[in-house]
Amino acid sequence: MAEDRLAFELVSPERVILATEAEMVVVPGIEGDFGVLPLHAPVVSLLRPGVVRVYEGSDVKTRLFVAGGFAEVNERGLTVLAEHAEAVDRIDPAEARQRLKNAEEDLADAKEPSEDERRRLERAIEIARARLEAVENPT
Amino acid sequence: MPSLKDLRNRINAVKQTRKITSAMKLVAASKLRRAQEHAVAARPYGERLAAMLANLARAVKDTPEGPKLLVGTGREDVHLLVVATADRGLCGSFNSSIVRGARRRIRELQEQGRTVKLVCIGRKGRDMLRREYGDLIVEYVDGIAGKRRIEYADAAAVAERLVRRFEAGEFDVCSIVFNRFKSVLVQQTTERQLIPVPAAEGTEESGDGRAIYEFEPDERTILEDLLPRNLAVQIYSALLENAAGEQGARMTAMDNATRNAGEMIDKLTLYYNRTRQAMITKELMEIISGAEAL
Numbered sequence: 001m002a003e004d005r006l007a008f009e010l011v012s013p014e015r016v017i018l019a020t021e022a023e024m025v026v027v028p029g030i031e032g033d034f035g036v037l038p039l040h041a042p043v044v045s046l047l048r049p050g051v052v053r054v055y056e057g058s059d060v061k062t063r064l065f066v067a068g069g070f071a072e073v074n075e076r077g078l079t080v081l082a083e084h085a086e087a088v089d090r091i092d093p094a095e096a097r098q099r100l101k102n103a104e105e106d107l108a109d110a111k112e113p114s115e116d117e118r119r120r121l122e123r124a125i126e127i128a129r130a131r132l133e134a135v136e137n138p139t
Numbered sequence: 140m141p142s143l144k145d146l147r148n149r150i151n152a153v154k155q156t157r158k159i160t161s162a163m164k165l166v167a168a169s170k171l172r173r174a175q176e177h178a179v180a181a182r183p184y185g186e187r188l189a190a191m192l193a194n195l196a197r198a199v200k201d202t203p204e205g206p207k208l209l210v211g212t213g214r215e216d217v218h219l220l221v222v223a224t225a226d227r228g229l230c231g232s233f234n235s236s237i238v239r240g241a242r243r244r245i246r247e248l249q250e251q252g253r254t255v256k257l258v259c260i261g262r263k264g265r266d267m268l269r270r271e272y273g274d275l276i277v278e279y280v281d282g283i284a285g286k287r288r289i290e291y292a293d294a295a296a297v298a299e300r301l302v303r304r305f306e307a308g309e310f311d312v313c314s315i316v317f318n319r320f321k322s323v324l325v326q327q328t329t330e331r332q333l334i335p336v337p338a339a340e341g342t343e344e345s346g347d348g349r350a351i352y353e354f355e356p357d358e359r360t361i362l363e364d365l366l367p368r369n370l371a372v373q374i375y376s377a378l379l380e381n382a383a384g385e386q387g388a389r390m391t392a393m394d395n396a397t398r399n400a401g402e403m404i405d406k407l408t409l410y411y412n413r414t415r416q417a418m419i420t421k422e423l424m425e426i427i428s429g430a431e432a433l
Contacts, residue, residue, distance in 0.1 A: 011187055013291035013375055015180035031355055044191060045355035046364055070365065072191055074352075079187055083291065083368070116303070 006038045007077030008054060010064060010085055017085050018064070024055040025078055027071045042074045049130035051088060051138075052080060063088035065134045067127045084127075093135045100128035143418070146411040150404060157400035163229070164393035171323065171386035177288065178320065178379040185372045192336065192369055198358045206359065208302070208366040211335030212311045217254045219277075219301070219310035220244060221333070223317040223377055224264030225385040226285035231392035233318060233326060233385055234263040240328035241316045245272060256310055260284060260297065260378070277309075289382055294375035295368075302367050305334060317377040318384040324391055326384040333373055336366070 008025050010018040026035045028050025035055075047069045054062040069082030107113075107121040141149075199205050222241045224234045241257075241264070248255050257276045259265035261284035265276065278300070283293045301313060313334040318326040354361055 009183075011184045013181060013184045013294075013372060014177070016183050029355055041353060042351065043353040043355060044194065044361060046361055070188075070191060070361070072187070072352075081184060081187055081191070083295070 004038055006036060006040075008036075009077070009079045010052065010066075011079065011081050012085055013083060018062070020054070020062075022054045022056060022061065026053040026055065027078070027080060028052065028066070029071065036071075036073055036078045040073045040078070043072075045071045047071055047080070047082070049127040051134045052085075063134070063138060065091065065131055067131070088134050088138060091131060091135045093132070096128070096132040096135050100125065100132050103128045141414075143411065143415060146407060146414065150407045150411060153400050153403050153407065157397055157404065160393045160396040160400060164390055164397060167230075167386045167390040167393060171383060171390055173288075174379070174383035174386050175320075178376070178383050181291075181376060181379055185376050188365070188369055188372055192365060194352055195354075195358055195362050195365065196336070198352070198354065199362060206362050206366060208305065208334055208370070209336050209362065212308075214311045215253065217256060217310040217312070218248050219256045219258060219304070219313040220248075221258045221260065221297075221301075221313065221315040221374070222264045222268065223315060223374075223381050224259070224261035224267075224284065225381065226262045227385075228263060229392065230385050230389035231395075233388035234261075234267065236326070236328050237316060237318055238264055238267045240330070241268065242271070244316065244330060245275070258297075258301070261381075277304075283378065284381065284385075289375070289378050291371070291375050294378055295371040298367055298371035298374055301333070301370065310334075315374060315377050317381045318388075320380045320384040320387065323387040326388055331373065331377060333370055336369065 004023070005021045006023065006025060008018070008020055008022050009016065024035050024037050026033050027045070028048050030046040030048050033050070034045070047066060049067045050065070052064045052066055053060045054064075065086055065088050066080065066082035067084040069080060069085075072079045072081070103121070103125040107118070107125060110117060110121060113121065196205075196209060199209075220241060222237065224237050228234065245255050245257075255272075255275055257268060257272060258278045258280065259268060259276055260280040262281070265279050268276065280297055283289060283297075286293070304310060305313070312332070314330050314332045316328065316330050319329040321327055
């Protein structure tokens, strides 16, 4: 790896989705987005649902939506582990809107959900909302 | 002595069987390749997660109270055994060897005075264990093992239910029994401990895991999120290995069956021809001796 390039990997349980090099990658950390440049200090962070942006120069080359997961930075580069990831430009806005609506209805329809159930449904809404946000207002 | 017609029927029947077994072999071979590809593709995630877990585990090792999923309940009284088999048979000793391994383990644990509970994934395992240990089975997971492509979400659902049982205090230790895919010919029945997480082998740590990480938000929160995922990944990888092993075992079994059928056809054909000749000879003799008697 060249000193000014950051090795970046996006891995889902099923396969390695993306393995590339970039100048900078911005990941949606649980305590706010953070940019990872080459030679970043080692860090492990939880991710919230949001968009991973791969930068080439000052342009965003790739946008990927992740529904939470982990990011690990070490001397070899950045690894993002995400259970669900998809390219933002492949998301259909109408479908994303529908999914958010469905998720909200699921919560509204649930009769006396247990605490686990409620947390699960709320999480689904959160993910759907972030997903819609990702398509509608790309940053 | 069977009549010629009977022999002909039998030969045809065996030929039909051979067609079926050789078709099954081909199907298993192509499914095997796909299953192997899945298993290989899924490996990086598991490895990364395990490395991250090892780092975190080291970081919280000094704190007195680690999360229970990591350190266990401190008891070993109730052991939950997850038995993962295939949904379908006709794959040699694949299922029975898993079940045999599970039985041995159950007996061992019971002799040590532990309570054993079972979760069965895959129909075959449940069917075979139900007779003997039916009352130990607390859950049967249907419809995963037979899938064309096992999805992570399936494993995650199983893991989630396990975690819920664990948190409800239903068991102290959990392990999964499955067949490790060594090669097409060899599957090895293996038991892998899931809860508490077994300590990472010391050899891996010393290499690249040296870096001092910053944790965001903090070790515990990350661990609480990571441990259930790790469980899911462990189950997922076991299921994938099982799927590949099942197809491998089926391929070998069907290959043998096809060869046996071929041998049988040869033998039957030989017998058929001998009988036919004997009949002809007999008829000739009858005609000749009849003619001579005149």
